Amino acid sequence: MxxxxxxxxxxxxxxxxxxxxxxxxxxxxxxxxxxxxxxxxxxxxxxPGGELQGSTDMSLHVVANEMGVIFRGSGGVSCDRGNAGVYNVTFTTQVISGWAWHASIGSGDVSAVTPGLVTTQLLGNSGRIIQVRTFDDAGNAADRPFHLSVHEI
CATH class of the missing domain: 3.10.350.10 (LysM domain)
Structure with a gap:
């Protein structure tokens, strides 16, 4: 319970x-x-159940390195790296279409500063995949660590 x-x-x-x-x-x-x-x-x-505590407003998050390896995450999540700077983040336990999300460049190491840009988009019809694209500060596709937060609205 x-x-x-x-x-x-x-x-x-x-x-x-x-x-x-x-x-x-x-x-x-x-x-x-x-x-x-x-x-x-x-x-x-x-x-009933044993999964949620606190508010029903759910928030899920991912912190991944430049190779797409998740070193912090919630919500049953996986990350597949495609071409340079392209990561497909899949939330396996929750449909997230209609939710709000925010991504930023950065690693879990607060002493490291990684310059760059990031864009996101919901992929496909499953409502579970957000594509994260990262770029260097000149706007070229580049592998960068990132944070992704997804919030139920």
Whole structure:
């Protein structure tokens, strides 16, 4: 069983819907809630499953080196490097079409500065792949380490 921290604007029924249960099923997991119309931000609810904690607003991230090797990531992610500066990042556990994302050039080593540019685009119909393209500071395709953050909106 996982927990969920109630956020501003949440309702008991909306939380139940978000986690695919009825309000009565969610109520059975949370006997401490005596009035379903009175839940407050910061309240902790038991939810079915074991994957999510905190807000239902999901954020996924990837930090990859210039060869596309992920050394930090979340959300069941893989990265395939194609031509110079082309990386296809696949989120295997979550459809991300309709989400917002942001990428930047940089490694996990805060002392290293890597100049360059980055672009992104959602690929194909699966809704799971973001293509990251990196460039040197002159605009030429080049292998660069990158960070990619994806946020549910």
């Amino acid at each position: 996982a927990t969920y921290i109630v956020q501003r604007g949440d309702t008991f029924n909306a939380i139940a819907r978000k986690f695919g249960v009825t309000p009565d099923e969610l109520g059975a997991l949370n006997p401490q809630v005596t009035n379903r119309d009175r839940i407050n931000p910061g309240d902790v609810l038991n939810i």
